Amino acid sequence: MNILIIEDDRTISGLMGRTLTGAGYECGFAYDGEEAEELFDSHPWDLVLLDLMLPKVSGYDLLEYIAPSKTPVIIVSAMGQVNDRIRGLKMGADDYICKPFQVAELLARIEAVIRRTAPSEDVFEYRGVVVNNSSRTVTKDGEEVSLTVKEFDLLSMLINNRNVALSRRQLYEYVWKEEYYGETRTLDNHIKRIRQKLGYEDVIKTVFGIGYRMEVPEA
Amino acid sequence: MNILIIEDDRTISGLMGRTLTGAGYECGFAYDGEEAEELFDSHPWDLVLLDLMLPKVSGYDLLEYIAPSKTPVIIVSAMGQVNDRIRGLKMGADDYICKPFQVAELLARIEAVIRRTAPSEDVFEYRGVVVNNSSRTVTKDGEEVSLTVKEFDLLSMLINNRNVALSRRQLYEYVWKEEYYGETRTLDNHIKRIRQKLGYEDVIKTVFGIGYRMEVPEA
């Protein structure tokens, strides 16, 4: 279990780190919004603890950035900032805890969130195509299909959000980790190759004026 | 949405009841553990607000009793009773809130729990037409109907404000994101196409001199 701790106050950050490590979790630390984005992208996390008051990139922007990945988030906010917490929950955070907190409460909330968060599946299967996330391999009718890094990331994004229309911006920024200006055909090309390699011409739908949607019948 | 309020202090119980009723929820009240068990069984509930300090049957026993039904539970406990809250969360409660609480916080927590428990269907259905917001798809009698971006946005606006007359200005500025000067027939044409594609000629009413209103019987 990997937990990303985003908190600029090193005292609190350290306290959290020791508590979680002691409880058997592995932790990463980011001390400002920029670091947080980088670290978040560099590694898969099971949970994010997020302080809303951060240098450089605001906690809310970060929350938006994290949301599409479906990684659960617990907001850590100062006591009394009721509006912050409400806004955070409305933006899709899974829970919040107020500073100062008791370590036992922190652990209880983390366990509660982990318990109710469905572990994101490791293997996806549809129409003879099997996508294995941890090994990053794809097979079609038993034959191995080789996808490039970008193709694979794009595909996972679509799979993780199956049946949801994703904007070009969301897709591009998730895969390329840079701002989308919308002047190239790069994304189209990658989509085209994925469709072709997997025979997914009609599974990955074009949502005109928006982006793409992976259409898979609900289990 | 039916919410069961289990709380022995009638002042607090009443406050919660008024708050929730005002927000459009329906409430049931139990003032001790026995009543709570009876009421809980007599009716299906979407959410339970549970005070842990109760006469007759303890809150914890009640929590155990409720747990198998999977009905979400928010614990309402006195400030400072950290151990109670932790024990409650460990026993499977979905959240807690401390007395005294702000009504806004109560509502936000209820919404958050409802959202993550039964993810609010972003689906609208009427007269064989199904509008799915996240996938941005529309079907009529099972057949997929393809709407353009503007048509879809316009339709959502009407659905989100069903039974409310919306001015041309409101509609135009929401969908087109620019100021409305009122000299074109553009809006009319889009309305026309929506009506046609969905067979909603008499569902989307023209409000003469104002704009349009989507008329749907309240659930």
Next chain:
DNA sequence: AACCTCATGAACATACTTATCATCGAAGAC
């Protein structure tokens, strides 16, 4: 060096969307 893989974006082709016009019809005012 020669070769490969991959990402990229220019150029063009295609498909789709939208605004506008002209005209017709309907509602309300008198």
Next chain:
DNA sequence: GTCTTCGATGATAAGTATGTTCATGAGGTT
């Protein structure tokens, strides 16, 4: 009733988004 204003409609041209091909170059491997 007549007049006036507002809304409905169908056609179409202009605009915009996407698909596809292809040449290039970066970066790595042999």
